[in-house]
Amino acid sequence: MRISYNWLKNFIDIDKTPEELSLILTDIGLEVESLEVEQSIPGGLAGLVVGEVITCEQHPNADKLKITTVNVGQPELLNIVCGAPNVRVGLKVIVAQVGTTCHPTTGEPFKITKSKIRGEASEGMLCGEDEIGLGTSHAGIVELSADAEVGSLVKSYFNMEDDYAYEIGLTPNRADAASHLGVARDLAAYFRTDIKPLNLSDFKASTNKDTSVRVDSIEDAPRYSGINIKNIKVAESPEWLRNKLAAIGVRSINNIVDVTNYILHDLGQPLHAFDQDKISGNQVIVRKAKEGELFTTLDGVERKLSSEDLVIADAEKPMCIAGVFGGEHSGVTEGTTSIFLESAYFNPVSVRKTSKRHTLKTDSSFRFERGTNPDITVEALKKAAILIAEVAGGEVSSEIVDLYPNPIAPFEFPITYANIQRVIGKDIPTETIKEIIVSLGIEIKNETNQGFDVLVPPYKVDVTREIDVVEEVLRIYGYNNIELKTQIKASLNTSEKPDREVVLNQIADLLISNGYREILSNSLTKDEYLENPETAVKLLNPLSSDLDVMRQNLLFSALVAIGYNQKRRSADLKVFEYGRSYNLVDENYVEKQLFSLAIAGRKESEQWNNSNNVVSFFDIKAPVDAIIKRLKVEGIRIEEYQGAYFDYGLSYKKGEKVLVSLGAVSKKNLKKADVDGPVFFAQFDFDLLVKVIKKNKITYKEVSKFPSVRRDLALLLDESVSFEQLRLIANKTERKLLKEVQIFDVYKGDKLPSGKKSYALSFILQDEEKTLTDKQIDTIIQKLIINFEKEVGATVR
Numbered sequence: 001m002r003i004s005y006n007w008l009k010n011f012i013d014i015d016k017t018p019e020e021l022s023l024i025l026t027d028i029g030l031e032v033e034s035l036e037v038e039q040s041i042p043g044g045l046a047g048l049v050v051g052e053v054i055t056c057e058q059h060p061n062a063d064k065l066k067i068t069t070v071n072v073g074q075p076e077l078l079n080i081v082c083g084a085p086n087v088r089v090g091l092k093v094i095v096a097q098v099g100t101t102c103h104p105t106t107g108e109p110f111k112i113t114k115s116k117i118r119g120e121a122s123e124g125m126l127c128g129e130d131e132i133g134l135g136t137s138h139a140g141i142v143e144l145s146a147d148a149e150v151g152s153l154v155k156s157y158f159n160m161e162d163d164y165a166y167e168i169g170l171t172p173n174r175a176d177a178a179s180h181l182g183v184a185r186d187l188a189a190y191f192r193t194d195i196k197p198l199n200l201s202d203f204k205a206s207t208n209k210d211t212s213v214r215v216d217s218i219e220d221a222p223r224y225s226g227i228n229i230k231n232i233k234v235a236e237s238p239e240w241l242r243n244k245l246a247a248i249g250v251r252s253i254n255n256i257v258d259v260t261n262y263i264l265h266d267l268g269q270p271l272h273a274f275d276q277d278k279i280s281g282n283q284v285i286v287r288k289a290k291e292g293e294l295f296t297t298l299d300g301v302e303r304k305l306s307s308e309d310l311v312i313a314d315a316e317k318p319m320c321i322a323g324v325f326g327g328e329h330s331g332v333t334e335g336t337t338s339i340f341l342e343s344a345y346f347n348p349v350s351v352r353k354t355s356k357r358h359t360l361k362t363d364s365s366f367r368f369e370r371g372t373n374p375d376i377t378v379e380a381l382k383k384a385a386i387l388i389a390e391v392a393g394g395e396v397s398s399e400i401v402d403l404y405p406n407p408i409a410p411f412e413f414p415i416t417y418a419n420i421q422r423v424i425g426k427d428i429p430t431e432t433i434k435e436i437i438v439s440l441g442i443e444i445k446n447e448t449n450q451g452f453d454v455l456v457p458p459y460k461v462d463v464t465r466e467i468d469v470v471e472e473v474l475r476i477y478g479y480n481n482i483e484l485k486t487q488i489k490a491s492l493n494t495s496e497k498p499d500r501e502v503v504l505n506q507i508a509d510l511l512i513s514n515g516y517r518e519i520l521s522n523s524l525t526k527d528e529y530l531e532n533p534e535t536a537v538k539l540l541n542p543l544s545s546d547l548d549v550m551r552q553n554l555l556f557s558a559l560v561a562i563g564y565n566q567k568r569r570s571a572d573l574k575v576f577e578y579g580r581s582y583n584l585v586d587e588n589y590v591e592k593q594l595f596s597l598a599i600a601g602r603k604e605s606e607q608w609n610n611s612n613n614v615v616s617f618f619d620i621k622a623p624v625d626a627i628i629k630r631l632k633v634e635g636i637r638i639e640e641y642q643g644a645y646f647d648y649g650l651s652y653k654k655g656e657k658v659l660v661s662l663g664a665v666s667k668k669n670l671k672k673a674d675v676d677g678p679v680f681f682a683q684f685d686f687d688l689l690v691k692v693i694k695k696n697k698i699t700y701k702e703v704s705k706f707p708s709v710r711r712d713l714a715l716l717l718d719e720s721v722s723f724e725q726l727r728l729i730a731n732k733t734e735r736k737l738l739k740e741v742q743i744f745d746v747y748k749g750d751k752l753p754s755g756k757k758s759y760a761l762s763f764i765l766q767d768e769e770k771t772l773t774d775k776q777i778d779t780i781i782q783k784l785i786i787n788f789e790k791e792v793g794a795t796v797r
Contacts, residue, residue: 002248003183004038005164007266011184011195018164021187028186029475030177031169038163038247040239041133043103048132048154049073050144051095056088061118070095070126073151081122086140092148093141094127105130163247173462175370179268189439189476202389203382203396210398211279211340216287218405220310221322223345224286225377228276228398229388230338232256238391255391256332256339259384261363268459269343269372269380270364272312274319276338278330281315284340289318296328297321297360309354312342323351323368325360338397341388343381345374345408348461356541373459374408408458410443415466416451423470426482436476437469500593500690504578507595507627514623516574516597521557523580525549528672529556531644535583550582554683555645558598559665559673566676572601578686595684597623600675620662620680621650627684628652631693633659638724645669645681654692660684708739708766711781713788714797715759716752721792726761733787734780737772740764758797 005018014021022032037044051070054077059065066087069077072095080095087093096102096112102125103109115122129135129142148157155161168183176182181195188195210228215221236242237258245252248265252258260271274284289295289305295318296302303321305311310322319330323346332339352369355361378400388394415437421427434444434452442463443455456463463472474482508518524547530536531552542548551557554577562573574597581592599615628636633654641649641663649663662682670677715726727741745760752758765772765780788794 001168001170001178003166003168003180004244004247005166006161007163007180007244007247008184008187010266011181012188012191012193014187022166024187024190025166025168025183027475027478027480028190029171029174030183030186032166033169034167036165036167038165040160040243040246041103043101043109043133044162045132045134045153045155045158045160047096047100048102048127049095049097050148050150050152050154050157051078051093051126052150053087053089053091053093053126059118059120061120065118067120068126070124071150072097078123079121080124080126081117081120082126082141084126084128084141086143087126091141092144092146092150094132094144094154096125096127096132098123100124102127102131103133105133105136163243165247165249172370175367175372175462176268176460178367178370179265181267185441186476189436192435192439198379198383200379200382200386202386205400206396206398208398211276211282211284211401213284213401213403214286215403216285217310220288220347220350221286221344222347222406222408223374223377223402223404225343225381225400225402225404226284227341227381227385227396227400228338229341229385229394230276230397232337232339232388232392232394234332234334234336234392241391254332254334256336256388259387259391260341262387263380263384264363264367267373267376267380267383268367269376270323270367271380271384272320272326272342272364273332274312274330274340274342275332275336276340277336279314279319279340280317283315284319284342285313285315286322286344287311287313293318295321297325298328298331299325300328303358306354306357308350309357310346310350321354321358321360322346324355324358324365325362339394341381341384343377343384345372345377353541371459371461373457374404375458378402410458411456411460411464412453413464413466414451414453415469418450419466420470420473423467424474424477424482428473428477432477433473436473440472440476442469442472498690498693498696500686503631503690503693504595504686506630508576508578510626510630511574511576511597511623514574514626516576516623519558519561519575519577521551521554521561521577521579522547523551523582525551525556532583535585537582537584537589551579552581552583553645554579554581554594554596555665555669555681556673558596558681559669559675559679562598562600562679563673563675566600571676572605574599593686595686595689597682598679600677600679615678615680617648617662617664617680620682624652624660624662624682628660631689632696633689633692638722640722645683654688657688658685659688659692704766704768706767706769706771708764709772709777711763711765711777712744713761713763713781713784714745715761715788716756716795716797717759718793719748719755719757721757721794723759725792726759726788726794729787729791730761730763730784733783734765737765737767737776737780738763739766 008014018035022035026032049072051072053068054071055069057067059067065081065083068080068082068087070080071077098112098114100112101109112125126141128140129137170178177186184195213226215224234254234256237252237255241258241262242252245258245261250261256273260273264270288307289309289311291307293305294302295305311318312320312322320326346368348369348371351365355365355369381400385396417430420433438444441457444452446453454469463469526546527549530549537550539548557577558575561575565573576597578595581594583590597620599620603613603615603619637653639651639653641651641661646663647666649661651658652660660682665679665681670679723743730738730741742762743759744762747758765777785796
């Protein structure tokens, strides 16, 4: 939202510089994102002064040039060579002195330098319109009036004043500040001063009854006001109005439309002008649209309306989508001579749904869907009528219609000083508190020593509770004025062990040190990515078809990120994410904390000696195993993955619950996300992980002084036998001395019997108290062989 510095002065006296005011606005909650100088003429005539031609003689070396001496209010006259046909003694002129930068109407700015023209010195330039941006004429130099003060700034002569535009990052709850009046109200509260009252004395009422107005949907249009204005002449707006709108980035259209835009940004009240002669039956009816009713908007698009849309119609057809967009056939044109001017308060929810339904966002809908001021509709009409009379010659031809059957009451609730002091954390004087509240337009009544009741005007839609008033007091008093205590005391919640953040950081540190990068994804996704549509959490009012459900896993969040990077020539990726999944189970919403890893592309950047080093399943298994080992998770059972995520993979289970699933993402899922494979993915149930390691204890153990021993076995096995089965058998066979079991080779081929495979296993043995003997080692290996043969039919190769 753009706000004009000069425009604010219409409502409040400001003695601060634009830069100082920028800091104040940010301090009171209206964050200024940028501050720009706005000039109606490029360059703003900066540096140009009024001069008087004292002498004017023919140039000795050029028939069309004159040599002049010019008084610019300095002790010495300037010698200036000029070729304008109208230069003469006694003429008041615009002078660009040496060092001044001129901004022409067309072309690039140029700087005036001391020079010689046909051998004669020239110390400046006498300016024409096109040379300084005043116009397009090149017929001669600008002639100023005889009473122009020599040496004064040309900017002052033309009553030009630079303006400054603030780009304010308005938060959605601050609908009350979506205008110059709204911003001025906050500034008035900060400076403890009053807003200048609206001057409506020039409004001339009429007692005629012209257009008939009827509201059929009072809940959607609680207040509807209107007035007829005749004898208007639609034309270009005067310069002051064009400049006002240009300062805030609004394009001028014509004087009538510009007045409605001016009132919108001035008072925050959207208006709409209908061509009176195009209103069938001379009736304005505020009603719900008929289902499927066709309507062509101002942009020329024919739209099919819903029965939930509120329209402003005449006796035959809709003329406008209420609060959102006007119609092509009822708007103001060059031939319009009389108008019906609308000023209303529409239900914010109704406008928001209609705006979203038709994907129409306008300045009016922006304000209506956040909540406008229902108490200002008539004042806005009067001010607009005064301006239309000024810029278009219009005159009011009817009484003001104001249908407001159920006035919206202010928000009323109690406030206590104790709560204000407690929340803010500082003992602010009670008089200061009341002064701020009253300066914000909030009425105080039923005052006691402990507090008071407040009546909050309905335009402050975000101030409906005591805590909201506390926030209002704090932002006007100033967050920077609340001193930090030298000692901050906090009660730490130590109920959950281990600390989730500590566990998360341990995992993140491990992965980052191995080249992984963290990603953060939107929890909203498209229904195409759902794992179980029947348990999906769907949005009732989605932002778009791509963001209409809550995610059920982190798989597609990773795939979307990988696909995005692949399309930007960054295909070698190792990423992880910490986030939630959402499901609806037995009519209960269930959130689950998950942790995922994903890899794609090459393990390392392509080199001459490793061009085919693409990632594999084992490159996702390695970090999963490292995480489990780092967190000392024990008692894991590994099974073949069963599900729709992967073409193949594993599930690590703790008891009957899956702790982590990992594998090669299925081609079907890769296609859904438009990702070039392969991609390997792992997803932890983080809630279960924290629960599993809850009883882990940190123990100290000396590094053994005695060496470990490795022995290898090659086993011929049935293809159905898994490494996990062998590991469990080994650990059961030797619980004390066997420290580790690994598989380092797998072979399947025509040299083995059908249905068979070969596993090469390594066993790490160690005694913490003495060196193992060959006899002990052989005994353990022999027991392992016997148990492998007995339980899975293994044969030693």
